Amino acid sequence: MREQSARGRDEQLPSPLEQADDGIVAGRAADGDVAAFSVIVRRYTPMMRASTRRILNGSAEVDDVVQEAFVTAWQRLPELEDPRKLRSWLMRIVGRKALDRLRASRPQVSTADIDHPAPAHAAPSRVAETRAGVDALDAALQRLTDAERECWVLREVGGYSYDEIGEAMDVPVTTVRGLLARARKHIIVRMEEWR
Template sequence: MAEQHHREVLETAPDWVLVGRATEGDTVAFAALVRRYAPMMRAYARRILPGTAELDDVVQETFITAWEQLETLENPDRVKSWLMRITSRKAVDRVRALRPHTDIAALEVPGPQHSDPPRRHEASAGVQALREALADLPDTERQCWVLREIGEYSYDEIAEQLELPASTVRGKLARARQHIIVRMEEWR
């Protein structure tokens, strides 16, 4: 009877109380958080993932991570947004894992037939110039450029990954591209 009353009280308790109790090892309080936020997390993951087969796994992995890292949550009142961020990262990780990958080391690409030393030197110098241009970019602009141009991420994926608004990502990408165009002008 006392355990039933404990559960009923926790169902209506504020988030900060549930987080505090769960941090102290109260699995009933953590279960109340699971019941409170699992449907919303599942709906959110559904918007990111291409299918529904992975939804429950993502939500379960999120709660496992949350249980393990609950002590790191600085503001217990913000547990909802914290759980949604973890859900987002887990869902994006699943999307990335579903993308086809090519093992570059396994590729045997023949060199160009006319791969004479001057052309190889020019190509090497171009790659080095691009490295230097990227190194000159501020960190966030470089990360946006690499994720978009090399990783082929969407603007929304980059925004989620870097925890930035999509409009900021667009601006940083525009600045990064302009910088690289200017720096690479002689290689056109």
């Protein structure tokens, strides 16, 4: 009886690998240790799923994106310079995969192609003014650098926090602030006549 209860306790205790910090587990996984990589998968799947679900708005593709991220991580794990930064590295990979999936699933439409209906009581001049304003915003966005435009869209359209934008774009929050400041300044100058 004692032998069975002792065996039951041993089965419940986490293995030393399960208790090891990210640096050790990532280092062993980078050397090809499948058991260590399994620990990484168990440790970070819930967080990666939650982040992906937020980006994809609860899409059914969440598990596919997380799985793709782990495949990429397994292939690129030897390239990870600082194994202690495993968490942020994994979150960048899954964030990029989710954003790629989001971009691929959305039709690419220019704001110039969208017919913005005006209220029935609006005069034709008001409709023309609205369309011209949208065209001006589209032109202002096109003159931004790719990084500024992506940062502005993630913040103003996607509602991302500065930290989330930094993770998605793989840049520090200070860079996010700078990109947004330049983008906003450019748009304000370009849209001055529409205020």
